[in-house]
Amino acid sequence: MTTPIAQSRQRSVTFPLTARRAALGLTALLSLLLLYFLGIDQGATSLFGSDTHIHEFVHDARHFLGFPCH
DSSP states (O other): OOOOOOOOOOOOOOOOHHHHHHHHHHHHHHHHHHHIIIIIOTTOOOSSSSOOHHHHHTHHHHHHTTOOOO
């Protein structure tokens, strides 16, 4: 005969509302920045003077997602 063994339950982790709001806000900000650089930038943002490094870096992703590029 087997004896029942008490199994410990996993407790849920509390995640405060302010931390959730901060995480949601950060996610929204990063999403908007990604949307800007992929869809709207068109080479307007420059890292090193008057170059188009960001534009060329996301060029293929822009075409893949259906954004016009040129």
